[in-house]
Amino acid sequence: MRRICLSVVGLILGCFYGYAQSSGSDYKNLDLKLTETNIITGYYTHTGNHSPITGGIGTQKLTDISNIVNLKFVNWDVFDHKHTLEVEVGLDHHTAASSAYVSKTGASRTGGTRIYPSITYSTENSEKKTESGIGVSFSSEYTYHSYGINAHFTKKSKDDNREFSMQGHLFVDRVKMVEPSELRPVTVVTSASRGDDGNNVPSKGRNTLDATFSLSQVVNQKMQFAVTTDLVAQQGYLGLPFHRVYFNDGSVHIENLSSTRFKFPLGFRFNYFAGDKVILRSYYRYYADSWGVTSHTASLEVPVKITSFVSVSPFYRYYTQTAAHAFAPYETHTASDTYYTSNYDYSAFNANYAGVNFRIAPVKGVFGVKSFSVLELRYGFYEQTTGLKAQNVSLNLRFK
Numbered sequence: 001m002r003r004i005c006l007s008v009v010g011l012i013l014g015c016f017y018g019y020a021q022s023s024g025s026d027y028k029n030l031d032l033k034l035t036e037t038n039i040i041t042g043y044y045t046h047t048g049n050h051s052p053i054t055g056g057i058g059t060q061k062l063t064d065i066s067n068i069v070n071l072k073f074v075n076w077d078v079f080d081h082k083h084t085l086e087v088e089v090g091l092d093h094h095t096a097a098s099s100a101y102v103s104k105t106g107a108s109r110t111g112g113t114r115i116y117p118s119i120t121y122s123t124e125n126s127e128k129k130t131e132s133g134i135g136v137s138f139s140s141e142y143t144y145h146s147y148g149i150n151a152h153f154t155k156k157s158k159d160d161n162r163e164f165s166m167q168g169h170l171f172v173d174r175v176k177m178v179e180p181s182e183l184r185p186v187t188v189v190t191s192a193s194r195g196d197d198g199n200n201v202p203s204k205g206r207n208t209l210d211a212t213f214s215l216s217q218v219v220n221q222k223m224q225f226a227v228t229t230d231l232v233a234q235q236g237y238l239g240l241p242f243h244r245v246y247f248n249d250g251s252v253h254i255e256n257l258s259s260t261r262f263k264f265p266l267g268f269r270f271n272y273f274a275g276d277k278v279i280l281r282s283y284y285r286y287y288a289d290s291w292g293v294t295s296h297t298a299s300l301e302v303p304v305k306i307t308s309f310v311s312v313s314p315f316y317r318y319y320t321q322t323a324a325h326a327f328a329p330y331e332t333h334t335a336s337d338t339y340y341t342s343n344y345d346y347s348a349f350n351a352n353y354a355g356v357n358f359r360i361a362p363v364k365g366v367f368g369v370k371s372f373s374v375l376e377l378r379y380g381f382y383e384q385t386t387g388l389k390a391q392n393v394s395l396n397l398r399f400k
Contacts, residue, residue, distance in 0.1 A: 032085065036072040037399040041065075046382075046390035048344075051098035052243040052255070053180075056330040056342030058101065060388060064094040082124040084133075090116040102242045103181040114141035122152070129156040143176035161218040171208040176201050177241045183254055206236030210263075222273045232263035245340045246331045253333075255341045257326055262290040277305040287321075293346065295321035301357075313357040315380075323348040344386050355380030374398035 048060035073085040095111040102108040122133025130153070137148035154165040178201055179185075209232070216226035236259060243255035267285040274280055285297040299317035306312060324346035326339035333340040357378040366372040376396040383389050 030075060030077065032073045032075045032083070034071060035074045035400060036070075038068075038070040038072075039397040039399075040068040040070070040394060042067075042392060042394035044390065044392040046388055048384075048386065048388035050342075050344040050347075050386055050388070051101075052240070052341070052343035052345075053098040054101050055244040055246040055252070056344060059097045061097040062094060064092055066090065066092040080126065082126070084120075084122045084124070086118075086120045086122075086135075088118045088120075090114075092116075102178065105181070108181075109142075112142045114139060116140070118148075120150075129158065129160070130154065143178050144173065146171055146173040148172075163214075163216045165212075165214045167212040169208070169210050169212075173206045173208070173236075174203045175206065175237055175241070176203045179241045179254055180244050180252070183244075183252065204237035206234060206238055208232065208234045216269075224271050226269040228265075228267040228269070230263065230265045232261075232265075234261040234263075235259060239341065243341065243343055245333055245342050247333045247335060247340075248331050249335070250331070253340065255343065257339055257341060258291065260290070264288050279303045291346070292323070292325035293321055295319065299353075303357075303359075309360060309362040311359045313359070315355055315357065317353040319351040319353070321348060344388070347386060349385045351382065351384045353380055353382040371399050372397070373400045 042065070044062075044064045044066070046060065046062050049058065050056050051058040051060050068088060068090040070086065070088040073087070075083050077083065092114045093111065094114075097110060099110045099112075100106045100108050116137065116139040118135060118137035120133055120135030122131055124131040132153045133151065135150045137146075137150070139146040139148075148169060148171045150167065150169045152165065152167040154163060156163045211231045212228065213230075214226060214228040216224065218224045238259060238261055239255040239257040241254055245253045245255055247253065265285055265287045267283065270282045272280040272282075279302070281301040281303070283297070283299045285295075287293070287295040287297070297317065297319050299315065301313050301315035303311050303313040324341070326337075326341050327344075327346040328337075328340065328342065329347075330342055333342075355378065357376060360366055360375045361373060364370060366375045374396070375398075377393070378396075379391075379393045381389075381391050
């Protein structure tokens, strides 16, 4: 009920504020005004038989319902600089069957809620063709809390055909050390065995610093491309304390991963406008990290304009990766291993993801409501060679 109410309240707010904006005169106001409202609701589910909580075996059945409300406020100062303030609040609720087995008896909680608000402020100088901004974020759930700060800068060429951007993010996280019931220290057994993490459970930290650099170029009226690279460094406790690992001698341990990790993704995007009604959007990314994982991603999305305001976009993505050095299946690790995990996210696998996006953006507004500018519905099906299968559907409503 809470999730439904959030969507309904957001819908009402979007209609009200959108109407207020559309009924005013079109001028650059010095006061900060709400100009856009986005409401996104999503449903995700997956199944599989390689839960890391039970050592790489057991159910992975999971469902997640998410709601996001994004508000964009804009004004111009006396120097004709554009200022934008974005406020976003997200709320997810998930249920995971394997979470019950944090306790060996299967008595732990299977559901949880995550809330993640963020605020971003940016300013744009149209004369210098620059934009810069800063933001903060927070994410909180049952055993995990994250604090983030970010900054970005963008520079366009004089003819607007080239753009260079860079972004930086710092996340400072805390992970409560809720361990499998049979491996917990005696001091936390009483509270944790009831499926409650308790106030006396210690926590460990992790820090993530990433920098993103992107260069995009318009080649001509039909072609444009972009190159993006990331440099990511992580330090601290990078595993999860309730992930079990069973060794080949039958003993059970807590997942142990290196306390540092470096990631090096490099992506290429190419768009081609094949006439007035069809766009080819292609993407490729190479990834490597210090844990031994390398991957390749290739995707293609083809938006087709059915009418001047209706489009359908089928998409497909292929993904393949190698296994991390620390990964091994159930009862395969040995006592000589320094790092060990049976989390299949770090295994070698191939994956396919396909679906379709449906978009309506009428000039007079969706369903004749002028402030209701865009409606998007997206569905996707995902499958890994590990046996994991997932489906997701999302609805995006935009008001201006």
